[in-house]
Amino acid sequence: MPFTERTPRVVAARALTRRQGRDKARRFLAEGAQAIREALAFGEVHELFTTATAAARNADLLTQATAAGVPVSEITDKAATALSETVTPQGLVAVCSLVDQPLESALAARPPLVAVLVGVSDPGNAGTVTRVADAAGAGAVLFAGDTVDPHNGKCVRSSTGSVFHLPIARSRDTATVLTACRTAGLRLVAADGHASLDLDAATDSGSLAVPTAWVFGSEAHGLSAEVLSLVDDVVKVPLHGRAESLNLATAAAVCLYASARALRGV
Amino acid sequence: MPFTERTPRVVAARALTRRQGRDKARRFLAEGAQAIREALAFGEVHELFTTATAAARNADLLTQATAAGVPVSEITDKAATALSETVTPQGLVAVCSLVDQPLESALAARPPLVAVLVGVSDPGNAGTVTRVADAAGAGAVLFAGDTVDPHNGKCVRSSTGSVFHLPIARSRDTATVLTACRTAGLRLVAADGHASLDLDAATDSGSLAVPTAWVFGSEAHGLSAEVLSLVDDVVKVPLHGRAESLNLATAAAVCLYASARALRGV
Structure with missing residues (x-):
């Protein structure tokens, strides 16, 4: 069963769409294949959420994430919308460590x-x-x-x-x-x-x-x-x-x- | 009485929000104070539509347009929305000659x-x-x-x-x-x-x-x-x-x- 917008891990990730939530958890969301590819290569990714449609379209990326030990979970389209800050959600969102440093x-x-x-x-x-x-x-x-x-x-x-x-x-x-x-x-x-x-x-x-x-x-x-x-x-x-x-x-x-x-x- | 979205001159201007309409009339719409200022200085302006609110905010510009012989007409907010290609209509739209040349x-x-x-x-x-x-x-x-x-x-x-x-x-x-x-x-x-x-x-x-x-x-x-x-x-x-x-x-x-x-x- 895919995670919904009420699944606790999705609810926790949704808090990262606000600055306060990000600063508290020291984590943020990277959305879309390109950002996630760079996050896997150069950042620190804690987990990855994908819709079934996005998973089919980005099989290589998900294989790469799994190989890197990143948990990948399927989410509903509605959950993807809840986690997206864009008008057209890409269905693919990663929870990453904040990138800023002293x-x-x-x-x-x-x-x-x-x-x-x-x-x-x-x-x-x-x-x-x-x-x-x-x-x-x-x-x-x-x-x-x-x-x-x-x-x-x-x-x-x-x-x-x-x-x-x-x-x-x-x-x-x-x-x-x-x-x-x-x-x-x-x-x-x-x-x-x-x-x-x-x-x-x-x-x-x-x-x-x-x-x-x-x-x-x-x-x-x-x-x-x-x-x-x-x-x-x-x-x-x-x-x-x-x-x-x-x-x-x-x-x-x-x-x-x-x-x-x-x-x-x- | 301000022009509404059904006033023939507003209807004619609205056709200029589509490429076909622009190419046929050889005219287009410039929206907002900055674009209109440049249009008055460097282009050819045929008429100007303004909401009451925008008129109050851009008195100098309207004076300048009138002095240049450009007819200025008041329009309703709804007409302004019909003539706007933006999410937040500025209430100020000029009908201009196309700028392209051979x-x-x-x-x-x-x-x-x-x-x-x-x-x-x-x-x-x-x-x-x-x-x-x-x-x-x-x-x-x-x-x-x-x-x-x-x-x-x-x-x-x-x-x-x-x-x-x-x-x-x-x-x-x-x-x-x-x-x-x-x-x-x-x-x-x-x-x-x-x-x-x-x-x-x-x-x-x-x-x-x-x-x-x-x-x-x-x-x-x-x-x-x-x-x-x-x-x-x-x-x-x-x-x-x-x-x-x-x-x-x-x-x-x-x-x-x-x-x-x-x-x-x-």
């Missing part, structure tokens, strides 16, 4: 490129920037201030597995995060559309060729004057046409790739 | 940087790439093959006005679009995650320092072998970490900004 440990390897998100409340944006940071070779992503929980379902999904790929840390105290970056030998550069210095000039000056933590604010509100006062440079992506701005993920992509290239000594 | 005219100024979308069916992606192309200083965006209509409500919205900022053309025939680019003196470079040449190497070789049309495919299917056979170079954005790919808009941002910088002779 700031100091996330920065222990002294990575030359780090992304810091400050007050980014949109989970899709936070996840997409995490994916871009991973792609650009960043060694950590730090969620600071009122930034969304990296374990939010939409954030996990839009990161397409990247939340499992690189060290993640979070702290409500933005100043603490920035200080930790400095201690780890990182130069702090904030991205801000109102900056006077543009990215080309920053690149030309050679200032991006040193270990850098890029600080990104929310699309709606940007970075506060207080945060801007704590960084070494404030840089804008140049707008050559008539667009008034870039969205957060595309701006972060241009900045992080400019740093990746500068750090490679090109 | 390929040859879009390329007549021989722009040094152009974005070509091939088979991009997601309107949010197409709009975001249009915004990025505008920001990077591209001189045209070309919608080729089965790419979404640039006048689709979600595309217009995610372009944040950029569909009004730079020449847009569309053609079902991708080969025709690529030939037009060549005739306009553009080198054709396709972005493809499976390419052997990476963007840093392409930049270093100097090949991006000439007029370039970047060709982007859909996130799900990429570009067909046929399209890849028609371009001069196929280039991938390097993936330095564990991410398997970038999303379309972030990849396009990195490529277009690399070209913008190369074209400026840096």
Whole structure:
């Protein structure tokens, strides 16, 4: 008999769709084949729930999970809906250990490129920037201030597995995060559309060729004057046409790739 | 008395929420204050519908529209919902002339940087790439093959006005679009995650320092072998970490900004 939405283990997992539940249990849900594949490879998976339909479609993945000692249980479609944070549940959900670690440990390897998100409340944006940071070779992503929980379902999904790929840390105290970056030998550069210095000039000056933590604010509100006062440079992506701005993920992509290239000594 | 969803002019405008209706009338709807501001500045607006609430909130914009000779009519909330393509109607909709033009005219100024979308069916992606192309200083965006209509409500919205900022053309025939680019003196470079040449190497070789049309495919299917056979170079954005790919808009941002910088002779 498949588990229903009233089966205690499903009820316990459902609590992980809320931040409070996740923080209490130190676990979260990864939904869909792609996220679960990355969780099995790079995270810690405690159990896996699947509908009969999803099981038929993802036989290899379930074999892999079972081989790794992960209990796999069948759930009803209604239970899958209860565990899903999407409009179209994929019928495949894994209970995973939270991926975040203390700031100091996330920065222990002294990575030359780090992304810091400050007050980014949109989970899709936070996840997409995490994916871009991973792609650009960043060694950590730090969620600071009122930034969304990296374990939010939409954030996990839009990161397409990247939340499992690189060290993640979070702290409500933005100043603490920035200080930790400095201690780890990182130069702090904030991205801000109102900056006077543009990215080309920053690149030309050679200032991006040193270990850098890029600080990104929310699309709606940007970075506060207080945060801007704590960084070494404030840089804008140049707008050559008539667009008034870039969205957060595309701006972060241009900045992080400019740093990746500068750090490679090109 | 405000117009209702049954008032003939509202019924006529509602037909513009479908591609067929737009193509027949050669008009489309721009929704929300930002899009309408750009439409008034850079497009051709035929009339404007507003709810009483939206009118109170956007008095300046309505004054500007009236001064420009655009008829402004009040509509009911229900009519606003009928004219909206979003979950949360903004209560402010303008009927505009289509922005696309023939390929040859879009390329007549021989722009040094152009974005070509091939088979991009997601309107949010197409709009975001249009915004990025505008920001990077591209001189045209070309919608080729089965790419979404640039006048689709979600595309217009995610372009944040950029569909009004730079020449847009569309053609079902991708080969025709690529030939037009060549005739306009553009080198054709396709972005493809499976390419052997990476963007840093392409930049270093100097090949991006000439007029370039970047060709982007859909996130799900990429570009067909046929399209890849028609371009001069196929280039991938390097993936330095564990991410398997970038999303379309972030990849396009990195490529277009690399070209913008190369074209400026840096």
